[in-house]
Amino acid sequence: MGGLNRGLRYVARRLALGVVTILVIVVLNFVLLHLAPGDAADVLAGEAGAATPSYMIQLRQKFGLDQPAYVQLGAYLKRVATFDLGYSFRHGMSVTDLILGRLGPTLLLMLTVFAISVGSGIALGTVAARNLNRWPDHMLSMLAILAYATPVFWAGLMAIVVFSIKLGWFPTSGMEQIAAFNEGWARVADIAHHLVLPALTLSLFYIALYTRLMRASVLDQYAMDYVTTARAKGLTERQIARRHVLRNAALPVLTMAGVQFGGLLGGAVVVETVFGWPGLGLLAYESLFARDINLLLGIFFISACLVVVVNLLVDLSYSLLDPRIELT
Amino acid sequence: MRAFLSRFVRHRPAVLGLVILLMVTAFALLAPLIHPASPFGLVGRPFQPPFGEYLFGTDQLGRDLAAALLYGARTTLLIGLIATTIAVLVGVTIGGLAGYYGGRLDAALMRLTEIFQTIPFFLFAILLLAVLTPSIVNVIIAIAVVSWPPMARLVRGDFLAMRDREFVLACVSMGMSNARIILRHILPNTLSSIIVTASLMVATAILIESSLSFLGLSDPNVMSWGFIIGAGRTAIRTAWWVCAIPGIAILLTVMSINLVGEGLNDALNPRLRTL
Secondary structure, eight states, rough: HHHHHHHHHHHHHHHHHHHHHHHHHHHHHHHHHHHHHSHHHHHHHHHHSSOOHHHHHHHHHHHHTTSOOHHHHHHHHHHHETTTTEEEEETTTTTTHHHHHHHHHHHHHHHHHHHHHHHHHHOOOOOOHHHTTTHHHHHHHHHHHHHHSSSSHHHHHHHIIIIIISSSOOOSSSSGGGGGTTTTHHHHHHHHHHHHHHHHHHHHEEEEEHHHHHHHHHHHHSSSHHHHHHHHHHOOOHHIIIIIHHHHHHHHHHHHHHHHHHHHHHHHHHHHHHHOOOOOHHHHHHHHHTTOHHHHHHHHHHHHHHHHHHHHHHHHHHHHOOTTSSOO | OOOHHHHHHHHHHHHHHHHHHHHHHHHHHHHHHOSOOOOOOOSSSOOTTTTTSSOOOBBBBBBBBBHHHHHHHHHHHHHHOOOOOOOOHHHHHHHHHHHHHHHHHHHHHHHHHHHHHEEEHOOOOOHHHHHOOOHHHHHHHHHHHHHHHHHHHHHHHHHHHHHEEEEEHHHTTTOOOHHHHHIIIHHHHHHHHHHHHHHHHHHHHHHHHHHHHTTTTTTTSSSOHHHHHHHHGGGGOOHHHHHHHHHHHHHHHHHHHHHHHHHHHHHHOOTTOOO
């Protein structure tokens, strides 16, 4: 009973922190909006020329640009709270609709990267730990050093050169062949085919990160008393590894994967740009070029909300996986 | 010092890293002597392959890639070092204050740090540069703004662990001022972990800088490795080396810094071997 209460309080605290985070981001956005050249109406209309003069007048009235800053901030907060992020003249759509339309491909990419990197990180880290200071361990740590130092956009470009241009195994860009009008499983297979290179490119760094983390974590676990107990009661090494060590050792990797989600979104900008993957990252790159700063602010806001939600989910699932974790 | 050096030298990869890093630094410092003309100057036919008239060939406008690499090394190292210095100062100040004073100040500063860690930092850097226009100063600011939180958390942890140790209590009972205790007594004791983390932060800063300039967010008057790759990527089918060569430069530089950082870690914290 007390535990449940404590759990609820923990959730409430994390939720409150999430709300504060989003508030801070909205305020940051507001400040950036005012730092940009021209007044806020210029920025919101996607810089000079794109909007009609009557819309500009309407915008200036709507934002009360003659009002003091805190009144403007209040109005801005109110609009963001209702997900009114403005209108993108470059795309002829509301920013919210535009972003929601691009969310799917990005989430597909992220989930794939998450699965690949956590899965291979756990597997490779275990291999490294169980072959401590033998050749598989040394080889994996050398590969990790390389992966840590490789710029993700360069890895993507080189993958295109080798696997798309020279070998012709994978398409160079996009998410599917739109002209092919694939349906059903054919479309799924087509998207999967396009997904291989971007997902592997973005996973590279995270595989290295989780492999090293898992290796350290497995080594920590093998030093624990419960492993000795398990050996003493006659379990085989295989049973000890599978049932006891791996489950415990994988927890830090999962936490780290949650923490890294914000970084993963940043990597998505670069990878989506390289591979023309039509997600939020590519939208950010396009809006950068179109100087559509309001759209960029909207993408930043929605991504931050996404990160807050994911972190909350990770916190919760972590405490479910390991009930001993203090929920305070 | 001698013990430190011998421990560092025993770590072979760290020595390799140091050699590469010194070479890159030498190229960066000597760039105006080796290649006095501007790296933006057009020297010949575009898309010349490497090892011909020019060591690394030319790019899509006929600029000498070797010169671009030399001057890019200057930009990369400069931005990496200055941005990290700022981030270290901010991180150490925030972490130190939070860890030493504890209580409400600690709670407030750590919430702030947590918020900054949650923000998708690369998007935030992009946004800052899109709004502020990408001059070299703004690039440095953007990288510093997104890099300090891990340092703050690390320093806070160290200060927290150190705060109740006997030597600090002795200082307090001597009536020493807080500033003096923090600067003269606790900080020097946390310096080794700060140095190790800072060296790894330089590597990260360089990766962020190259990604930003790849996206076109670099000072248009300064040559950088990411910029060459970003500009050369449209011609990747025909002239892949324009993208490949600067990428190898980034990889080698970042790897050498990481190796030096690990060597420093082994040498400075011999008891605390992480991996």
